[in-house]
Amino acid sequence: MYHKGVALYNQGKLDEAVKVINESIGLNYHWADNWNEILINDTINMLNYAISANPNNTSAWINKGDALHKQGKYDDAIKAYDEAIRLDPKNTSVWFAKAHVFLGHGQIRNATEVYNEASAP
Secondary structure (H helix, E strand, O other), rough: OHHHHHHHHOOOOHHHHHHHHHHHHHHOOOOOHHHHHHHHHHHHHHHHHHHHHHHOOHHHHHHHHHHHHHOOHHHHHHHHHHHHHHHHHHHHHHHHHHHHHHHHHHHHHHHHHHHHHHHHO
């Protein structure tokens, strides 16, 4: 049933895919993690495409950082956030997202530095 959901998703039939995947999750909970991973990978691929089309798309860089963080790719997430900061240094949400990555991994000093940079005039 899970594979049917993936096939529907690949065909662009998102509503049907979600319904089938939800049913498969109800039958077997470990599929939820697999489905989540597929969606995150597809999201990153779409964001990479958006960034290649417009490297100055701050939102795409932030969303890519968020997706990479969810995958546990912390260094890559920081790089994506750094690019978003380079493009829009006054966007406080990206500064806090970057600090959150550091905080989540016990890097208090790095997080503090990011917070200080974010609040600098």
